[in-house]
Each structure stands twice: as C-alpha cells, then as structure tokens.
Amino acid sequence: MSTEALRPSSYLGEGAGPAAWLLTTDHKRVAWLYLVSLTAFFFLGGAFAVLMRVELATPAGDLVSDDTYNRLFSLHGIIMVWFFLVPSIPATLGNFLLPLMIGARDLAFPRLNLASWYVFILGSAFALASVLAGGVDTGWTFYTPLSTLYANGFVSMAALGVFIVGFSTIMTGINFIVTIHTLRAPGLTWFRLPIFVWTMYATALVMVLATPVLAASLILIVLERLFGIGIFNPALGGDPLLFQHLFWFYSHPAVYIMILPGMGVVSEVLPCFSRRPLFGYKAVALSSMAIAVFGFLVWGHHMFVSGQSAYAGVLFSFLSFCVAIPSAIKVFNWSLTLRKGEITFETPMLYALFFLALFTFGGLAGLFLAALAIDVHVHDTYFVVAHFHYIMVGGMVTAYMAGLHFWWPKLTGRMYSETWGRIAATVTFLGFNLTFFPQFVLGFLGMPRRYHTYPPEFQFWHILSSAGAVVLAVGYLMPLLYLGWSLFRGARAPANPWRATGLEWQTASPPPPHNFETMPVVTRPAYAYDMKGLKHERFSPHREEAAQ
Amino acid sequence: MSGTESVAFDTPQRERRGDNFAMWVFIASEAMLFGAIFLVFLVAHIDFGRAFAGASKHLSLPLGTFNTVLLITSSFTMALAHMLALQRRWRATVWALLATSALGVCFLVVKGIEYGKEIQEGLAPLLGLPFRYSGPDPVHAEFFFGLYFAMTSLHALHLIGGIVVITGMIALWRTANPASRLGRVVAVGLYWHFVDIIWVFMFPVLYLINR
Amino acid sequence: MSFGIPFAPPEASSIAGSVDTLFYALLAFTAALGTFLTILVVFYAIKYRAGSGAERTGERARSLPLEVTWTAASLLIAFVIFGWGAVLFLRREHPPMDALEIAGLGKQWMWEFRHSGGQREINELHVPVGKTVIVSLASQDVIHSFFVPAFRVKQDAVPGRTTHVWFIADEPGQYHLFCAQYCGTQHSEMGGWVTAMRPEDYAAWLGNQGKGDTLAAGGEKLFRALGCSGCHEKSSKVRAPDLAGIFGRPVALDNQQTVIADERYLRDSILDPKKEIAAGYDPVMPSFDGLLDEGEMQMLLAYLKSLSPQAPTKNEATQ
Ligand code: HEA
Ligand code: HEA
Ligand code: CUA
C-alpha cells in the first residue's frame, strides 16, 4: 500500500532515495526541502525563545548568564527572521503553489530554484557554525559600533550567514517575478490572478530590491570587523547612524516580506470557507503593491530617538501612517467577505480568523509606535516586542499554519485530523495572547527590551507571558505530531477536498510531476464561488472521501 | 521537448524572453547593491569633502583612465558578440567573447598593479597594514581609502564573475543549440554592460572628484 | 484595587500627562475598532454559518462607495493621530528657557552625570522639581539610551556627537532610570534611579556633595593643559580665532558659508579642525581626536559655552 503503487503519476512517486530529492528540480520537491529545513529552524528559534521566557520568569538573572541571554535573543531574532519567517511562506507554499496557481509546469528557472535552497543551506551552515562556536550578541539588528568594535560573539560569521541567505532570497524573488510575468496560463490575466499570486509578486519585488541593501550593509560590517575600515566607527570619522539607515532601509521593507505572503494565504482561505468571492478583489490586489512600494519610504520610524533630525522623524511618522492604509483596506475587505457566505469552520478557516484578529491588533499597535510622542516612551520596550510578535507570530505564523493545513491535502495527498487541527488552532490562539498581550502592558510600564534582569514590580506580567509561552509551545508541537502522522496514515485526499476554485485544485492531489495532465485554460475570475454549481453545493471532505 | 532548457517554457522564444527579463530583474537588484554603497560614499563625501578630495589625488589617474578605456572597449567587443550572434556567425562570436574576457582580465591585472602600488605607498588601511599618509586630515583620508578598496573590490568581484561566466559559456559552446547560444550571449551581454556602467560611475566619483 | 499589579507607569513630568492622553485616546480608538470588527465578524460567522436560513441573494462582492468611505475614514483618522503625535513630539526641540544643564555620559555599563557645579554621580541623577533640566548626552563607546519611563522621555546617546533630552519633573520621588538601547553584556544593569527633589532639598543635596571643580572650570584647566590657550589666547603668536562668546554665534567659513557655532560645530572644530575652517585663518589647528575622552570633551564644551554667558542654553540647531 505505498503511495507510488496507487498514484504512479504523483510527483511524490518519482523516485525516492536521497538523490532523487536532493537533486530534484521539481518546484514541488524543492518546496519540501525548504519545508523541512524551515521547520527545523522554527523549532530551534522557538527553543531559544522558551529558554528566554523561562529566564524572564524571575527578575534576577538566575538561569543563564547575561552574555548567554544576549546570545539567546540575538540568535532567536536572527534565526526567526532570516532562516524562518522571510523564506517561510514564499519558499514553501509559494514554491509549491505558484506554478500550480498560474497553470505552469514549473517555475521559470527550476535549477535556480534548487540552487537557492543550497545557498540557503550554505548560509545556514555559517549561522549554525556561529551558534556552535559561541553565538552572537548583537541583537538581530547588528547596530554599530557595538557590532563592529565591541561585540564579543562571532559576528562576522553570523553576518556572513545572513548575507549568503540573502542571495537565496534574491534568487527566489527573481524566479517568482519572471514566472508570474511569463508563464501564466492562457486567459489568466493579471486581474484574474489569485491574491496569493499578487502577494507573491509584491513580496518578490521587495526581496529583489531590498535584500541587496542589507547585503551592502553586512559587507561593510564584515569589512569593518575584518579589515578595519571605519565606515561606522566615529573614532575613524565614520557615522554609526549611517548603519541604522542602511539596515532599516532593508528591514522595514523586509517586514512586509514577512506579512504579505500571509495576507495572500488568508485571501485564499476566507473566500473558500465562506463560499463567497473575495470582497473588493481589485483593492486587495493593488493594496499589496502599494504596501510593497510605500514600504520603502518609512525606515526612519525605527530611529525617532536615535538622534536623527526631529523633522525627519515627523516625515517618517507621516509616511508610516500612509503605509498603514492599504492594510486597513485589506482588513475591511476580509471582514466583509464573510457577509452572505455559507461559512464553515475547518482548521484553515479558524487559523485565518485568528490571523485576522491578531494581525489587526498588531497593526493597530503599530499606529501607537508611529505616533511620535508615544514612540519616544515605548521605543525599545516590550511594547515594540509585543507589536512585532502580534504581526509576525500572530499574523504571519498563523497564516502559515492556515496555509499549511489548507494545502496539506494538495502537498501530501492525505487528510489530517480535523479535530486535532481545531484544538491546536485554538490552543495556539489562547497561548499566543497569554504570551504577548502582557508584553504590551510591560512596554507601557517602561520595561526595556533585551533585558536579562528587571525590576521586581514587573514580574507579574512576565510570569503571565512565560506561562503563555508554554501553552504556545504545545500549540505548535501538536501540528508537528498530527501532520506527521497524517503523512503516513492520513485518509486519502481527493483532488479538491475544499471545493475551492483555484487552478491548483483542478489537478490531482498530489499533483503529477509536471502539474497538469492537460494544460489549463482560464475563463473565470478568481474566487468564482458565487457561480452556479459551486455556491450552494455543501461540501464535506469526509463525504467525498467515502465516495471514492 | 521543444528545445527549451527549463520544462516550464513551451517554446524557445518564450524562454528567451524569460531569460532576458530575469537578467533585467537581476540587474535592478544589483543596482540597489551598488546604489547603497554609492550612497554611503556620497554621504561621507558631503561630510569630509576636503579630505576626500585630497585623498583622491593619491590615486593613479593614468591607470584609472587606462582601465576605463579597457572596459569601454570590452563593452564594444561585447556588443560585437551580440551582433555576430544575431547573424549566427558563431566562430566570430566566440572570438568577440574571448576578446571581451581578455580585456576584462587586463583590467584586473592593471587594477592589481594599482592595488600593489597603493599598498606599497601605505595607502591601504586593510588587515592592519600601516597607513602612511602625508596630506591633510589623514583620519578621513583613511576612510576614503577604506571606501575605495571596498567599492573597487566589489566591482572587481563582479567582473571576475562575468569573466568566469563567459569562459564557462565558451566551454559549453558545443553542447548548446543556436537559440540558447544567442539567449546566453544576450543575457551575459546585459550583465557585462551593467558592470561596465558601474565602473563608469565609479571612476569619476573616486578618481576625478575635485581634481 | 490593583492588588499591587502595576498597569501604568507613574506620571511624574510636565509632559507625561499629555503623552498619556494621546496614548489612552489611541487605546480607546483601538478598543472601539477592535470591538466593532469582532462583533461584525462574529455576527457574520453566526448569521451566515453553513446551513443557517439567512437570506443570501443579491449584491456583487464589492461596493465602491463603501470602499471609498472606509479608505477616506482611515486616512482621516490616521492623519489626526499623526498630527497629535507630531505636535507633542516637536516639544522635544524647544525646551523652556532658563534650564539647568547636566552632562550625562553613557559608557559600558554605567551612566555618569556631572552637574554644572562639578558634582558627579554614577547611575543616580538628582534633579529639582519644577525646573527645566536639560541632559546633554554623549557616549564613550557604543550607543546607549537615556530612558526615564515616569517622565516619558528617551534619547539615544551616540558616540561622536552630542544629543539632548529635557524634562521638568513635577512630583518628588524616585524613578527608574534605564538604558534602553542594547549596549552589550550588562545592558540590563546599566541604570539606577532619578531622584526628583524639592528645590530646597536639591540645593541642600548639591551642597553636601564633595566640592569639585565646576564643569566649566575643569574645562578651563583642560584648555590650558592641552595647549589650546597657546594659540587661542590673545597674547599668542599663532593667529587663531578668539573664542570668547563663540557659542551660538554665526561663524563665517572660508568656503563662503556661515554656520552657527553649536555643539556640533565646536566638537568638530576640536576633533576635525580641517572640516570647517574659519574664514581668514590658516588651517594650522591640530586635531585632538584621540587625545580627549568624552568626559573631557564635555568639560571643554562647558567651558567654551561659559564664555558666552547669554547664549541660549540649548541650541535649536543641534541634532
Ligand atoms: C511583519 C512584520 C511587521 C509589519 C507588517 C509591521 C507593520 C507596521 N509597523 Fe512594525 N515592526 C516590526 C514588524 C512589522 N511591523 C518589527 C520586527 C519591529 C521592530 C524591529 C526591532 O526594533 O527589532 C517593528 C517596529 C515598528 C516601529 C518602531 C518601533 C520602535 O522601535 O520604536 C514602528 C513605528 O512606527 C512600527 C510601525 C508599524 C506600522 C505603522 C505598521 C503598519 O503597516 C500596520 C498596518 C496595519 C493596521 C493599521 C491594522 C489594520 C487596520 C485597521 C483595522 C483600520 C484602522 C486603521 C487606521 C485608522 C489607519 N513598527
Ligand atoms: C520572526 C519571527 C519570530 C517568531 C516566530 C518569534 C517567536 C517567539 N518569540 Fe520572538 N523575537 C523575534 C522574532 C520572532 N519571535 C525577533 C526579531 C526578536 C528581537 C530580537 C532582538 O531583540 O534582537 C524577538 C524577541 C523576543 C523576545 C524579547 C527578548 C528581549 O528583548 O529580551 C521575547 C520574549 O519574550 C520573545 C519571545 C518569543 C516567543 C515566546 C515566541 C514563540 O512564538 C515561539 C513559539 C515556538 C516554540 C515555543 C517552539 C516549540 C518548540 C519546543 C518547545 C522545542 C523545545 C526544544 C528544546 C528546548 C530542545 N521573542
Ligand atoms: Cu547602555 Cu544599554
């Protein structure tokens, strides 16, 4: 009873063995290579987070030393951002789905795609080597002159790792842009593309244009550490703030790399389980592009109290409020999509609704930060930590889970346990809020971030947060188990278990090696859930399974 | 299949368009890389214009000019290769490509000589080498030379990349069909011109500022 | 009521109240919008759950008027919040006149403060209530950040330049002082207390501190010890500008430009004299880069400033 015997034409059946996987150029298999490596990094970064939270349960620094703590949050941030969240959805779901969604046989450059994974692994090797050698203690932001002159960790090695991973990001970005431009199926015009493809496009643009700036700043850091060039060193006439400008010029657009794909996933899931077309499709599509473009103009909002001119601060604050508008548009459109639907609450839908709540909340906290006078108080406190975890974990990771469950049948040809899925989604949601809501209070109270010890009056909120982290860990470990189990034991999935409209559902689960038996032609807009024959059909994955 | 290299494309024409487009996207990305470093240089120049002008005079204008001529010529031979490839005169194309990479190598040799000279004069604040500088404001002159080495070596790396790719392309010449030969020449040509243009910006910024 | 659980930091400065008003206004907006969206989504989720008998016919899945309305409303609200925050923020630029200036120096991992009378303290800062206090911040090594939550103020101390932060404490008491910018191993230990005292207590406290040189007096000593006076004294043989009254004055440069002699200018003149050369002088002044530490620099600046008695205490052009 092996997969191969049943489905000779599935991409999973095309030869097993390590070589068949490690030398594959099939985008669907490359997606798996990424999926496995990224999952490993997520749990590594999560383990660092758990250690931090345990340490922070008491005001004194009793579990680990200050140097160790500094390494924990630096590695946590570096790993989570560059080795997990930036590639997360694009390199796994994006890689797998993009060609399927636009009716192509593969990405434009299959070998480049595989190469990008190897580059990713090479970068990871440097990062892991720096962990094993003793870690980095600069924070994920590598601020100079701390990182260049004073840090005692393995900064160059880690920076080099991040630098190399940047190339893999750029490769993926180029591949996506070219694929979307040149390989759409006949009839698939830009405004018939699923929103997921739009967000991949916007993400890829940011990847291609912002990552080189990060590369430049990291090169300069490494040159400064290894060769003694004093570009950021005030003693040599350099300017430490210059580094912050360069870093945030990359990193603010990069935060949109870390949310746009999540927005894409949710824009697929909500219409499907509401049996309704996405409300305001064009506005949602174009707002992704607006975010990608305006995202390049607001980097200075990380530097309101850094000593940059106050008037620059005012300008950056203004632009930050402008960049919030496209997100506002999306939130309203998502909410209205539910109207007049026929809503069911499968696991992906639960995750998507939780995304909606948590992203909105994190985004609104972003407005507090962009409001200058408030940022002066809460800058570099746990308020900021809470803001970005609400968006990156509550938003993006939740969307990632939604997508993983939604497309799991397509990826594997198997169904997972719906009961366990719903339980895990709920546990994650509760654990998440318990972990990070108290951090807003802490930040407002004035608890600075990156603190190994803290005044005892803050302990109450820290204990809540640490307790939440344990619940959250359970919430993330559960899918590991039941998804892993379904991989081998799950019920067979039909081609289209959710009765969704996307092209990826028109082919078998799992898809054949070159995706489609006959190349598709598109005649409908995306999300045609209101078309006859789709709308009033009740769907039940289990019924369909039984019918097979 | 139908003569494409990637399974994704159904015709070589579409594939060529895809390759070409990809090269443009890549170049946009590279432009951001150099753009960031140019920006750092310009900001520093606003702050320390005088020191930078003084330090710039210690670079060798003759060698720099010679190198500029070399690269512009190589751009010309590259364009020639493109033209010949369009006419399917493959043998001549290979010669034009060889000439291009030879000019690139010459550029690197000259650059190497220049580096050697600068290191000897104590103008290279790298790897703890002693920095000896007689002009005014040695601190910021040192900063200038740091940037000079960072920028020119980054450019040289890109040039080396170009030469490696051209060499590889010639080595694989026999295995490629005409369509993909042309596609590759066009793509490499775009890249080569881009690297030349970077130098054309770098030369005045580094060598000619306040001469 | 709160069982010893803190929900908000103390409001102990003249601006804390207005910052909090904005904060709570935004909180109310967030809560209102959040509640509205939650109710909306939950309402839809229940009303339109599969199998419910709700009416579902009609209407395309978009509505231009609605979209325009919410976009415009969001923009409007965003601009109000922006303006409010910006107005409060720009007060940072304009400290009230007649301020008490204290030099703050961050170094791994302590804060060192020097009062104008020369009193020094480490990780402690004593200030009088009801009086504007300007802390001019410098850093000896990496970036630090001066943060007093109870005052709602924060400012990075950046090596190689001087930054400022001002506040008026209005409630006597002890408040946390933190370093908010990550600065290495003992970042979380770099802090202590700000003690706000009634003016008479503050005067008494100052009196009890060991009498050292005032900052300016220390600077004057340095001015001689470093040989500045050798050139800048009127009797000197070298032709160098007279520094009396220099602070806050416009200076003509040899490149036809004019700059205000603020702290940045003075600092650069000492560390990097070739950068801006006063018109009519030869660029013969040597750089003192590396010969002064940040503390000494602050004393020199205090001395140079003391030569211009009626100049504004904080120059707007700084930063
Ligand atoms: C995926 C990541 C992500 C995303 C999407 C965002 C989105 C936003 N961020 Fe965030 N941010 C981070 C990740 C992210 N951020 C990180 C990692 C940091 C800290 C880095 C570090 O220092 O380590 C940070 C820090 C940060 C700061 C600096 C804080 C400081 O250090 O002092 C600021 C300041 O302006 C800011 C603002 C914003 C704004 C305005 C948005 C907006 O795009 C949000 C838009 C969304 C909404 C507004 C919600 C939906 C809208 C409505 C429900 C309608 C109502 C809206 C209006 C009326 C406008 N962020
Ligand atoms: C980008 C994605 C991302 C993600 C997903 C997370 C996830 C989490 N983060 Fe992270 N965080 C950042 C990005 C992210 N973080 C960044 C950029 C910073 C700033 C760093 C800096 O200051 O430089 C930061 C900083 C940061 C801090 C502040 C540290 C400080 O300033 O002192 C805290 C504290 O609570 C924290 C907690 C958590 C928790 C509890 C999770 C949880 O969601 C994690 C959940 C996952 C798990 C719990 C995994 C479960 C696995 C196990 C339990 C296995 C255990 C195995 C072993 C122990 C072998 N994070
Ligand atoms: Cu000093 Cu943190």
Ligand SMILES: [Cu+2]
């Ligand atoms: Cu940002």
